[in-house]
Amino acid sequence: MSGSALPSQFEGFADARKQGFLTVKNLKDEGKNVVGVFCTYSPVEVVLAAGAVPVGICAFSDETIAEAEKVLPRNLCPLVKSSYGFAITEKCPYIYFSDLIVGETTCDGKKKMYELLSDFKKVHVMQLPQTQSGETAKEMWRKEVSLLKDKIEEEFGVDITDESIKRAIRVKNEERKLLKEFYELSKSCPPPITGTEQLKVLYGSQFKFDYAQKNKELRATIDKIKQDYENGARNVPESAKRILITGCPLAGATEKIVKAIEESGGVVVAYENCMGAKTAERLVDENDEPYKAIADRYLQIGCSVMTPNNNRYELLSRLVKEFKVDGVVEMTLQACHTYAVETAMIRKLMQKENVPFTSVETDYSTSDAAQLKTRLAAFIEMLP
Amino acid sequence: MTKWFVGIDSGSALCKTALFDGKGVTDALAVKTGWNPGLSAAESLGCILKRNSLSRGDVCVSSTGYGREAIDFADCSFTEITCHAFGGMNLAPGIEGVIDIGGQDSKVIQIEGGRVTNFMMNDKCAAGTGRFLNMSCERLGLRLEDIDEFADPDEAIPVNNMCAVFAESEIIGLLAMQKDRSKIMTGVLQSIAQKIRQMTGKVGFTGTAPLLMTGGLSKSALLIRIIAQAISLDVITHELALFAGAVGACVCAGDKGRW
């Protein structure tokens, strides 16, 4: 692959997680409060509005799983084991520095893990409804968002003003718009960047805590990529098969999936998961009552913990067309029942959309690297 | 001048090599893969070339199988899924799919309009693979080649455990209860067929054309019959079915214009 030089900001995203460790420590020293979050259902606007720093907790490496398995069952999703492991070993500085951890009753593994976590960390669990339709669910979740506000105000001894929550909404919306604009660059054929590079920015952007600065960097990255592309720079061959990844959250250890795809003649153009479109597509309505608008927006995230999960189907169907996808690869994590069951629905949906589909199950080990490679290479060879 | 292809399918147990003249197989060879997949492949190539009075420059070498990365002298390389499909179509035109039970994994491939349209693979667990059958034969004191002669074609003692390790304990338990070995063997074959059924069910075959069984176990007519019953589809085999992957590697190389 002939490469044009990537913008330097781009590499800045690659190290963001590590650099963020120091930033968070400095923020703590300055007296800022830190709130650890586990999931994209966490309404971080409320945290931001309180002047606190929301951070995503480490959950994507197998280095802490052995430790976690001393307490948790082996046959549990690696994401849950990994994050719990990071918490007990204090290897995740983000958890270590967290004054409060916000969790949601998403899947069974996670919600029970929060109970264990609360033995040694302050945890606030939000009761997430299991459906998005109907007033009852909406009412419940609005109530939960306002309880979170109360909790944070009480915990940090602050008053969240209307002005600050509205500002937080605008800043987060701005970030979402930029992230969307960024990954939508890959709608071009060929895409200007590889899926590995796209993921670096999507994942890394979570660990930049100065929103104004982050949004500026995102803007610069987008402009630079656009400009290079217009000037004829090509990083990906025209022949590369365009792949969309869906399924469980993918980062760190599971980047092996992206690698296997991109080493076998494919290029990942879109992520329909918690690193990508699932989180960035929906904005909070800036004209509505702030807490209601926040609650309504978050509840619509199409995760498999919802039943039915129509929003995932809707988003997937749209993305495969918009990104002119040649094939869809779903990654499920071992023992993630909700996604594993939903695979059958996604397979049917993709049949209807006439898009080739394959689903692979994996964990955070490297033991299946060769098998994944064969499977994904075969899938790419199969694409017309 | 004939365009010659040599396909090498380096499996976990056997290294299969086929010589192909652009239309069909003219020679084939299977040797033990051994500890060095690259070496057994090189020796096989040498042997095939020699006995057909060809030299390396006369042929395009195409590799597949789990050891394909080790065959660094190949001109091109394809995954075993694609190769089994194209090899299958060459050996038995008109099939709707391929069932391959290999040493490390088993797979089911769907073919439509001369292309692979879907596949399922079991590579996470030994149940339903050649390894599982090997282990069972060892426990029962049988040779793999003798399954058909030995297993009871009409009656089975079910081996229910879907995990190969627990299934082994189950077999030990059954033997301790002095159950009939020939019926346990049939139970083992049925459990392999069940694993295959899990995969064919997800692929969704129409049943309009038969499936081809490839790989070493395609020699067992009894296993084929038991699988066909379990999946309610027609299953056929071919005398060169063992070489389907190697043949497919040649076909793919030809399609890609590698020669």
Ligand code: SF4
């Ligand atoms: S997949 Fe679902 S439960 Fe997991 S982080 Fe995403 S939204 Fe949360």
Ligand code: SF4
């Ligand atoms: S991947 Fe599945 S099991 Fe794991 S935390 Fe997310 S929803 Fe739960």
